[in-house]
Amino acid sequence: MSDYLLFAILPYVALALFFVVSITRYRKNAFVFSSLSSQFLENKQHFWSTVPFHYGLIGVLIIHLIGLLIPDTLLWWNSVPARLVVLELTGLALALIGIVGLGMAMMRRLNVRTVAVVTTTSDWVILVMTMVQMLLGVLVAVNHGWGSSWFASSASPYLWSIFSLDPNIAYVAAMPLLVKLHIINAWLIIAYFPFTRLLHVLVAPFPYLWRKRQVVLWNDNRKTKRIP
């Protein structure tokens, strides 16, 4: 029964909140639809938090997405043990640098006064939730290895059963506790997502990746005025 609640009801509550609140907030107050930058307030620790965190998290998310969208291709890739190990080690390493980055981000928000001032409660909640999720992911990867393969054959059909409005919890009901916690926390993050700085994911300026270069010119005499 509790399995049904956590793996069949919670997902729909989470998805409903995600879509309804995101859309409502965007329509009512598009300016909150971002994350408050703290880059100008502190710049040295910032690099070692944001860069490893984003590369790590996005990399791991892409691997999850591949398992969800093209599970057969993933299983084909994994059909040679050496390739499976390469993928698993890449995922684990990305998760670990993500954790390093997130840990740095948390320390920075605690220790740098200027950043602490602009940090809200929801920032802390989502930081902790994300940290828990990444630690659980690493524990799953290490304790129940080769998840890239069993994700494709167990988690993927479960998620599709949710998306096709015909939830089948049999795939996950028998999973070990760590895996279950990882799934439950994922739904909780999706539910809480629209109330947090994570909203910036939905409005990420992807065109920056392919827009033309911009050349920045200074009109003042840099030789005498700016450069020591």
Add this chain to the structure above:
Amino acid sequence: MRGYGEIPVFTNTSLIVPILLLAGASSAMAQDAAEAQAFFDSNCVACHTIGGGRLVGPDLHGVNTRQTREWLIDFMVDPAKVLASGDAYAQEILAASNQVPMPQLPGLDAAMAGALLDLIAEKSGTPIAAGPVEEAVPFTAADVFLGEELFVGSQAFMHGSPACISCHNVDGVGGFFGGGNLGPDLTEVFTTLNGRRPLTAWLGSPASDTMKPIFADAKMTDGEINALVAFFDAQVNGESAADRAAVAGTASASFFYSGLAFAVLILLVFAFLWRNRYTATRTPMVEASKR
């Protein structure tokens, strides 16, 4: 529900069934019997026969006479609970099954358990036919080879079942880190599941909670099962069993440390790639502003 609790158990069904048929009361029961048969075929045959001999679990021929109906239903509905209670007969069954406990099966409630017991009672009415024992074709080296390929995934299953190595380890197979460990280690599964025939039956309809939903739509073919059983047999009885690598099991710790080393490497690459960050514009500007 279906009220099987109130229906007395008839052991002599050869007499009773025609009477019920005449009375025209059989349609509901026939439907339940068909349901029970379907349930039995997709859930129970992995470990049990009715009169065909022991597989992983006991032969169910005449099981109605071994325990009270109440005990049997309790056990079928929640085997773990009865086992945990320390029940002597349950422990006896567990020991006879190489400590492989009966799983709790989704959909097996008291009503279905009753219907199954009726079905078993009906089938137990006919004496066991002492037919000719089927001569098993000995495994070949090709079977073992194909089995290993199926296990690691280099040979795909015909109906798309995932490779065993995703969740299972067999010592010395699948490279340095070995197989997965979501499911149990299968190095000695040939012995644990009681040999060729039970293991073959088990793979024909995997009964564990995790495998069941996956393999319901992706059954392995008889040829694939035969190859896998040959492979598992070779792990225990083959030549490779003796000189198996000393490093056994899934190497979780070395996997973690390898990942950690990889992570440090990535961070070093970041430090190198971005070694000149801000030196073109920002640092000089900040320095200049301080003067």
